Amino acid sequence: MHLIASASASFVTLLVISFIVLSLPVLISGSANDAADRVWPTKDGSPPKLYGHCGERFLMPEHTVASYEIAAIEGADYVEPDLVLTKDGILVCYHDLAMKRATNVADHPEFADRRGNHSVYKDGKPDVVVDDWLIIHFTLDELKTLKVKQQPDGVRPLYFNELFSIATFQEFIDAVHKVSAKENGRAIGIIPELKHPFFHNFVFNSSENFMEEEYLNVLRSNGFPLTQSDEGKCKGVVDSQGSTKDIPCGPLIFQGFDKPSQQYLAQQITLPEIMMNVHPDVYLLTPKGIQEIANFSDYLCIWKEFMYTGVEAEISYRGWQVDADLVSQMGGFLLPHQFVPFGHSLGLKMSLFTIPDSREHSQRGCAVECMDGLDRKNEMFYYFDMGIDSMFVENVPEAMRIRLEYESLLKNNL
Structure with a gap:
C-alpha cells in the first residue's frame, strides 16, 4: 500500500512539474511586479490582479492542498479558498454546502443515513438541498475519510481524481506559506470567501457571528496582522522535518456575498481589504447600492456578464423577480460600460468572477449574448479595456500570458 501511494505521489509530482516547466516563460515574464512603469486603465495604473479560483481547479481537484500549492507556484497574485464549517465548528475549504458533486461520499455506506433533503439558507433566501449530504453534518475526522473528485470539464486531467481529502483552512494557509517560504518570501496574497455565513451562524447559534469569529481567530493564530497595532508574524515550512522560517504575510482580502457579514468583518479589522461580491442581490447594482458598498468595502466584485450583457439581461435569463419601483428609487441599474468608472469614482476597485480555461465554459452559465466561452483572449481584453x-481566473498561466500580451500592446502604443 505504501509503495502504491508513493508511486501515485511521484506520478502527480512529475506531471505537475512538467506543466510548470512548460509555463516558466509565462510565469517569469508575466509577473505583475515588473510592469509598474506601464500605465494600465485600472484604478491605480497597475496590471489587474489574478486570483486563482478555488486554487488551480483547471489542473487539480478544487479546494485541495494540491490545487492551492499549484496556483501559488504558477504565480497567482492571490489564491482563493471557499470556507464552510464542519459539525465540530472547524473551517474547511469547500465550495458548496452539499457534498455529492465533488466528493466520493456516495461510495461510503457508513454515511448513507445522512443523505436526504435539507433545508438551508442560500443567497439571501431559504432553499432546499435535494438528495445530498451536507458538510455541516460531518465532523472533520469523518470528512477526512472522503476524497475530492475532479470535475470532468474541458480538458481537466483526471489523474488526480480521489487522491486528496478536503483541506482545512489551516492546511490552506500552510500550503501557501510553504510556497512563499521556498520562494524566498514572495508575498502570495490570499482571498478567502466565507460561504453562506447566515446559515452557518444559525446552526451555531452560540453567537451571532460564530463563523466570522472562527475565521478571524485562525488568521490571528497564523500571524496575519488585522489591525494597525498587529505585528505580522507569518511562518512557512521549509523542509520535510517541519522546520519553519519567518516570511512576509501576504496581502489579505476578505470576500463574500453576504452584506451583513462583510460589514461585520469590516468593523473588526483595519489592514485587510474588504471585497463585496454581488450576484443575486441585484439591487446593489444601482448607484445607491454601490454607494452603500463603498461605505464599508474596498472592492466591488460582480458576475462578469453584468458588464457585458447587462443586469436586465441576466435577470431575465435567471427568471428573477425584481421590484421595479425599488430599482427606480435606487437610481436604476448601471449599464455595462458604467460599472468600472462609477466604482472608481467612489474609490472602489472593481473585480469580476470568473474567467474559465479557454476550453470550457464557467459553470454558472449566462444570458444569450454571453461573452463566456468566446475566445478567452478577447474576453479578457474586453474587461482589461474597461x-x-x-x-478570478482558472488556468493561471494562460491568464498570465494573456495579461502579458495586453501589457505588451499597451507598451507599444505608448
Whole structure:
C-alpha cells in the first residue's frame, strides 16, 4: 500500500512539474511586479490582479492542498479558498454546502443515513438541498475519510481524481506559506470567501457571528496582522522535518456575498481589504447600492456578464423577480460600460468572477449574448479595456500570458 501511494505521489509530482516547466516563460515574464512603469486603465495604473479560483481547479481537484500549492507556484497574485464549517465548528475549504458533486461520499455506506433533503439558507433566501449530504453534518475526522473528485470539464486531467481529502483552512494557509517560504518570501496574497455565513451562524447559534469569529481567530493564530497595532508574524515550512522560517504575510482580502457579514468583518479589522461580491442581490447594482458598498468595502466584485450583457439581461435569463419601483428609487441599474468608472469614482476597485480555461465554459452559465466561452483572449481584453482591477481566473498561466500580451500592446502604443 505504501509503495502504491508513493508511486501515485511521484506520478502527480512529475506531471505537475512538467506543466510548470512548460509555463516558466509565462510565469517569469508575466509577473505583475515588473510592469509598474506601464500605465494600465485600472484604478491605480497597475496590471489587474489574478486570483486563482478555488486554487488551480483547471489542473487539480478544487479546494485541495494540491490545487492551492499549484496556483501559488504558477504565480497567482492571490489564491482563493471557499470556507464552510464542519459539525465540530472547524473551517474547511469547500465550495458548496452539499457534498455529492465533488466528493466520493456516495461510495461510503457508513454515511448513507445522512443523505436526504435539507433545508438551508442560500443567497439571501431559504432553499432546499435535494438528495445530498451536507458538510455541516460531518465532523472533520469523518470528512477526512472522503476524497475530492475532479470535475470532468474541458480538458481537466483526471489523474488526480480521489487522491486528496478536503483541506482545512489551516492546511490552506500552510500550503501557501510553504510556497512563499521556498520562494524566498514572495508575498502570495490570499482571498478567502466565507460561504453562506447566515446559515452557518444559525446552526451555531452560540453567537451571532460564530463563523466570522472562527475565521478571524485562525488568521490571528497564523500571524496575519488585522489591525494597525498587529505585528505580522507569518511562518512557512521549509523542509520535510517541519522546520519553519519567518516570511512576509501576504496581502489579505476578505470576500463574500453576504452584506451583513462583510460589514461585520469590516468593523473588526483595519489592514485587510474588504471585497463585496454581488450576484443575486441585484439591487446593489444601482448607484445607491454601490454607494452603500463603498461605505464599508474596498472592492466591488460582480458576475462578469453584468458588464457585458447587462443586469436586465441576466435577470431575465435567471427568471428573477425584481421590484421595479425599488430599482427606480435606487437610481436604476448601471449599464455595462458604467460599472468600472462609477466604482472608481467612489474609490472602489472593481473585480469580476470568473474567467474559465479557454476550453470550457464557467459553470454558472449566462444570458444569450454571453461573452463566456468566446475566445478567452478577447474576453479578457474586453474587461482589461474597461479598466477592471482584478479577476478570478482558472488556468493561471494562460491568464498570465494573456495579461502579458495586453501589457505588451499597451507598451507599444505608448
